[in-house]
Amino acid sequence: MALEREREYYESLKEDLLRHHEGQFAVIHADQLLGTYTTFDEALAAGVRAYGTQPFLIQEVAEKAGEIQHPALTVGMLYAPP
């Protein structure tokens, strides 16, 4: 998957970030933490200012984050013509 290095680096920082920045959005590029931001949009703006169009991670600082559900799609309940 994408951003493996950045996600590994986030995991190494997670405990510290949780202590002081829980609920904020961390921006990480390679092994560099750019900063933490109040909203996703602020984090995106900061990441683009720093790294342009290069890939970077925006990670919400939370004990348990990053789980989603979209059951209509995953169990095939949307419509597809025969």
Added chain:
Amino acid sequence: MPHHNAFIKDKDGNPNPLGLRVLGAFFPIEVHIPPQIAEALAKEGKPIPTPVTGLGLIDTGATMTCVHEEILTSLGLNPTGVVNSGTAAGPVQQNVYPVRIVFPAQGWTLDVPAAGVNLTGQTTQLDPPQPLIVLLGRNLLEQWILVWNGPAGHWAVAF
């Protein structure tokens, strides 16, 4: 307050609850790159990709808005994260992208993170069917008031 009303009617102009059940609540929408990235591309002297048009279906079951991933990659977007998605076969990882969704008929513009998913072959039951490219999930709906009046074949949103 910006708002949108949709009344589903039969051929005689009467409320059509069945039509609403079959069609769901959808909008013609455009998927754009976010303005921050458009600005960066402009600074780098690169062209701004043309937005992709299609239909977006309101999906109250989706925690996050989902966009057909092929469209996101065609716009040149890089993922900014990864999420775990629960499926019948167990969790799978999906990329998350920043996107701008424009509702041209309403004049609305919303910037949200969206999961890249495979919506190949998904359509609404319009005649002719039209491709569904976005599921408007609860990270977008949290900004909206949604009214679903099944017996009247009517739905509305405001924010």
